[in-house]
Amino acid sequence: MSTDQMEPAGKTPEQDPSTVHPPIADPGPEPYVDRYSDTDPEVGRRVYRQVVAMYGLAPVLAVAFVVCYFAIPRDAAVSFGPLHTSAMHLALGGTAGLAILLIGLASIHWAKQIMEDREISEERHPVASSDEDRQAIAAAWKAGAEDSRLGRRKVIGLALGSALGALALPAVVSFADLGPKPTASMRAKTIERTIWAEGVRLVNDITYTPIKASEMEIGQLVNAEPENLAEMEGVHQQIERAKAAIIIVRMDPDSIKIPDSRRDWQVGGILSYSKICTHVGCPISLWEQQTHHLLCPCHQSTFDLGDSGVVVFGPAARSLPQLPITVDQQGYLVARSDFTVPVGPSYFERDSRHDFKKGDN
Known part of the structure; x- marks a missing residue:
């Protein structure tokens, strides 16, 4: 029997009409169910x-923030078993x-239970907006404002405005913690001075051992x-450690x-110089003995310690600030000022x- 006279052993699923399923009809959106707040006036x-x-409590809490900021001592603490935290920070x-x-x-509750509730659909549109689209957006914005029902629920708008406005109070009060005003007198007492003074010994920054001039090579x-840091x-x-850090070179x-x-x-x-780079304040101690150069690891600023710390x-x-030094009666290095x-x-x-510049005397 020839092959074209043979009957197939079976039919594939595509050939068998009984295995082909008709397409599923679009079920459409689920039946709309009214919200309780719409059907029951008391719930609404x-x-x-x-x-x-909830909106009304926000201003009360904002005022409480300000009260806590001024009323709670900064050193007060609260304990939760083995855990401890600042009472002010917690409040x-x-x-x-x-x-x-x-x-x-409150905003979520308002949107879900009070704002207009209806199903909408829209077609995808190009990214660029046409004039018609802009007009449509303006109309949608107006419709959204009407759907928010603020016209009938005006107290919500007032409560929201007061809640958001009151949140500015904690922010404004918190600005005080950015630090004191940088007046000339405040700068003179803080960032423009260190604890170095006449007679203060120079000590190793790890062991606090005084340094003898005769022992340096x-x-x-x-x-x-400075010794008084201890x-x-x-x-x-x-704070004082960061400002007073120095390097000593011979x-x-x-x-x-x-x-x-x-x-x-x-x-x-x-000689002794500040360890703090005059660029952005990185600590530096990369020392080249042969060239007398000190390199900052952050941005490669290089200072010549053999020429009063000038930038090369x-x-x-600015040049690296130099600390005036001498020795005391025991031969230990001390600051002159x-x-x-x-x-x-x-x-x-x-x-x-008064910064030192190359060629100054």
């Missing part, structure tokens, strides 16, 4: 009162956070701090330039007239 009124109440976070939460919950660099604690110690006196105005600022080629490369615009110019990066109000 209750939702209305809830929304107004400020609780009042401000709850106020924002209530505004959000040529080419050596030591990271140091008398401080907590955040005040950290160089061959015959290989460096010492201006006449700084002859008594060094001891046999031992990089974005820094505080820095003569502010340490650290520049700022708008800073007076740069």
Whole structure:
């Protein structure tokens, strides 16, 4: 029997009409169900009162934030078993956070239970808007405003406005924590001074061991701090540590330039400079013994410590401040005074007239 006379063993699903399913009809949107707030007037009124109440509590919490800010001592703490936290931070976070939460919950409740509830659909449209689209958007905006029912529920609008406006109070009050006003007297007491003073010993920044001039070798660099730093604690110690950090280097006196105005600022080629870069304040101690250069690791500003700390490369615009030093009766290195110019990066109000410049004496 030839192959074209043979009958197929079976039919494929595509050939068998009994296996082909007709397409499923579009079921359309689900049946619309009215909200309880629309069908039951009492439910609608209750939702209305809830929304107004949540909006109304936000200004109260904003005022409570301000009261807590001024009334709670900054050192007060609250304990939760083994956990401890600042009472002020807890109160400020609780009042401000709850106020924002209530505004959000009230807005969601308003949208879901009071605003107009109907199903809509729209076709996709090009990204660019035509004049007709803009007019349609304006009309939709107007319709949305009408759907919000603020015309009949005016108290909600007033409550929302007062809630959002009251949130400005915590923000404005919090600006006070950005720091004191940078007046000339405030700068002189804070960022323009350190705890270095006449007679304060230079000590190793790790061991707090005083440093003898006779024990320093040529080419050596030591990271140091003022000895009186050990008398401080907590955040005040950290602030003063950041400002007063220094490096001490010993160089061959015959290989460096010492201006006449700084002859008594060094001891046999031992000089001390601020450890804080004058560009953006990075700590620096990358020392090149042969060139007498000190490099900042952040942006590669380079200072010549053999020439009064002048800038020889990089974005820094000011010389590295030098600390005047001498030795006491025991031969330990001590400061002659505080820095003569502010340490650290520049700022708008800073007076740069006394900064050392190449060629100064």
